[in-house]
Amino acid sequence: MNEWLKNGFFLGLGAAVAGKEKVQTYLDDLVSKGRITPKEAEEFAENLIQKGETKEDEWSQASKERVQGMFHDMGLATSDDIENLEAKINHLEKMLEQNADNNNA
Numbered sequence: 029m030n031e032w033l034k035n036g037f038f039l040g041l042g043a044a045v046a047g048k049e050k051v052q053t054y055l056d057d058l059v060s061k062g063r064i065t066p067k068e069a070e071e072f073a074e075n076l077i078q079k080g081e082t083k084e085d086e087w088s089q090a091s092k093e094r095v096q097g098m099f100h101d102m103g104l105a106t107s108d109d110i111e112n113l114e115a116k117i118n119h120l121e122k123m124l125e126q127n128a129d130n131n132n133a
Contacts, residue, residue: 055073
């Protein structure tokens with residue numbers, strides 16, 4: 029599973045780099061032909077980066093929820109589940125200690 033996630037990350041990273049290079053080439057071409065100014069090209073690129081970061085955040089959250097759902101479906105415990113169990117165990121241990129102290133008194 030870990031290898032699958034790693035490969036997916038690298039695939040996305042490669043696509044992002046290739047996409048950025050294509051956009052930059054396209055913008056450079058528009059600037060060289062005089063269709064847009066260098067400032068407009070820079071603003072457009074910044075706008076694309078900002079939109080990309082927003083989408084990345086949305087996709088990351090959706091991916092996280094999807095993976096959590098898969099883990100839940102497989103019956104795997106979450107860190108919250110483990111923390112809740114540890115708290116219950118600690119509570120039960122204290123109750124046993126108190127019960128033992130009361131029996132010894």
